[in-house]
Amino acid sequence: MIDRGESEQHLQPLKTTPESTFAIFRDVRKARKEGPEGVSRRQRARLRELIAYVRAHSPYYRELYADLPASLDDVRPLPVTNKQKLSERFDDWVTDRELTLAKVRAHADDPDKVGQKLHGKYTVTTSSGTTGRRAFFLMSEETKTVGGLLVLRAMSSVLSTWKVLKILTASGRTAMLVPTGGHFGSHVLATQKRDASARRKRSMRIFPVTTPMPELVEQLTAFQPTYVECYPTVALLLTGEREAGRLAIAPEFLAICGEGLTENEYARMRAAFGTTVLDLYGANEFPGLMIKCPEGWYHLHDDWMIFEPVDAHYQPTPPGERSHTVLVTVLYRREQPILRYDIGDSILVRPDPCPCGNPFQAIKVNGRVPIMLHFPTPGGEVRTLSSFVVSLQIELAGGVELFQIVQTAPETLRVRLQPRAGADPEKVWRDAHLALSSMLTKHGLAHVAIERGTEPPELSPGGKLQSVIPLGR
Incomplete structure (x- = not known):
């Protein structure tokens, strides 16, 4: 049972004046002291208010939740969303009707506006692209606070x-x-x-x-x-x-x-x-x-x-x-x-x-979730390996600072290695090659070629490293 006074106290729209910011700060500290019961009470009440808010202000969620009960304080009945679904409906997803994907994209495409706020109130960020899909995100001052x-x-x-x-x-x-x-x-x-x-x-x-x-x-x-x-x-x-x-x-x-x-x-x-x-x-x-x-x-x-x-x-x-x-x-x-x-x-x-x-x-x-690599076998089958299994071989070989394995062809892996300081590059390569070839042989993939890349591991435009890159990425 949610206490009405408690829920109303915490669920007014977030407007972080100095007074309300201090109140949120006190509540953040208080929640930890109260333990699971206090945390659960806050969680349910805030969820109920958030669902009501998105139904009122987001056409996407209003449509998505059309057949759900009028009041909910449990996430389990809610449909699952993801980056692709929301990005495709960006203009209907956001709750400020003045915001559009075109405006956000134009702001994000201008490097001179890094750190500046869109419409004077929204911080705009983009995903780094390591998952293969660029996405745009907005943060109000209330969210940041x-x-x-x-x-x-x-x-x-x-x-x-x-x-x-x-x-x-x-x-x-x-x-x-x-x-x-x-x-x-x-x-x-x-x-x-x-x-x-x-x-x-x-x-x-x-x-x-x-x-x-x-x-x-x-x-x-x-x-x-x-x-x-x-x-x-x-x-x-x-x-x-x-x-x-x-x-x-x-x-x-x-x-x-x-x-x-x-x-x-x-x-x-x-x-x-x-x-x-x-x-x-x-x-x-x-x-x-x-x-x-x-x-x-x-x-x-x-x-x-x-x-x-x-x-x-x-x-x-x-x-x-x-x-x-x-x-x-x-x-x-x-x-x-x-x-x-x-x-x-x-x-x-x-x-x-x-x-x-x-x-x-x-x-x-x-x-x-691990990336999967697919290899054709001499018998005409397709053998699938988790990227975790593949990358683990290099980690176990030792002496490697950074590495990147790129599937450049259906039956070819190119290995980019950066040895640790003081390690013998030739020994590092031999150990890595042996570990990787042994694993492939055990999986019936001894025919897969392993090339030594002369180039270093490449960071994504966002500065992150994808250690295993399957064919076509």
């Missing part, structure tokens, strides 16, 4: 108050290694942070991820950042430069957000830099980042988000089992509503309370 407060709460769970304040006030120098040249989320938000004050303009610097490594090492060494934020793949490159003695920086914080890494890789970063590594998880769809706790788990913001781990048929996956994908509902995003949105990440929900003491659900993320 709630998302920022959730990040603050997550930080306070893993860092001391003094360290949180040091990051928030940009004390010391901040280096943001982001994809530039477009309205990628990390670039846009970094630009807005940098330009927020004269002090931040002096203390914060944006470094393009496409900068050649020797130049990037030289620039970072000269800048001497206290805080570094980048993609994990870039962090691994910097780790190698640090281990080789070429990168002479000692940041107090290293924040990474993007591709998942192994625990050994995280440990290697911590050892190389002797610093705190903040492992962040978020997306354009849900900007309220989560931070991995000392026990190695991300904790959800259950009072403002709903994560549903599901199988390939969108049936619930129980705690302790890895899901096929996850459906995300963002309760604080109204300008571009996200409800039961297939984000494509495979997660595992911890079945018991996390030892770190955080009461919110704990998850581990396996990233995107």
Whole structure:
């Protein structure tokens, strides 16, 4: 039973005046203290209000929910959405009738408008394209405020108050290694942070991820950042430069957000830099980042988000089992509503309370659902392998900093390797080739050719690395 006073208090349209921002901040802290019952009450009430709101303001959702009950506080009856479905109906999806895809696209296509607001009130970002589909996202100040407060709460769970304040006030120098040249989320938000004050303009610097490594090492060494934020793949490159003695920086914080890494890789970063590594998880769809706790788990913001781990048929996956994908509902995003949105990440929900003491659900993320590679066999059949099985062989071979496997023909794989500092490139190649060929032989694919690429692994335009690229991508 939802308390009417409680729901009305939390469910007025988000208008973040200083007074309401403080009220949201207090509630964010209070929700954690109240535990599962208080969190569930907030979640149900906010969901009911959000459904009513999108029915009133989004033609797409009004049509999608036409046959559903008038009042709902449960996500399960709602149809599933995804990036493609929503993007195809962009003008009907958004709740501001002045917004159109044409206007948003024109804004996003102008590199001079990075960090500027569309119509003076919406931050525009685009996906980096690593999933093969460019998408456009909008954030109102209300969405950014709630998302920022959730990040603050997550930080306070893993860092001391003094360290949180040091990051928030940009004390010391901040280096943001982001994809530039477009309205990628990390670039846009970094630009807005940098330009927020004269002090931040002096203390914060944006470094393009496409900068050649020797130049990037030289620039970072000269800048001497206290805080570094980048993609994990870039962090691994910097780790190698640090281990080789070429990168002479000692940041107090290293924040990474993007591709998942192994625990050994995280440990290697911590050892190389002797610093705190903040492992962040978020997306354009849900900007309220989560931070991995000392026990190695991300904790959800259950009072403002709903994560549903599901199988390939969108049936619930129980705690302790890895899901096929996850459906995300963002309760604080109204300008571009996200409800039961297939984000494509495979997660595992911890079945018991996390030892770190955080009461919110704990998850581990396996990233995107594995890409499948298809190979013809001599007998005329088609053999399918998961990209995870293929890439694992290179990881097990060792000595590799970064790698990329490209299927250039039905029966050909081209392997791009970047050895770690100090490793013998020839040995790295031999070991990788042996591991990969042995695996292919075991799967009846000994005829598949393995080529040695002379070019390095290629980052996407958004600065991310796709480790396995199937034929036709």
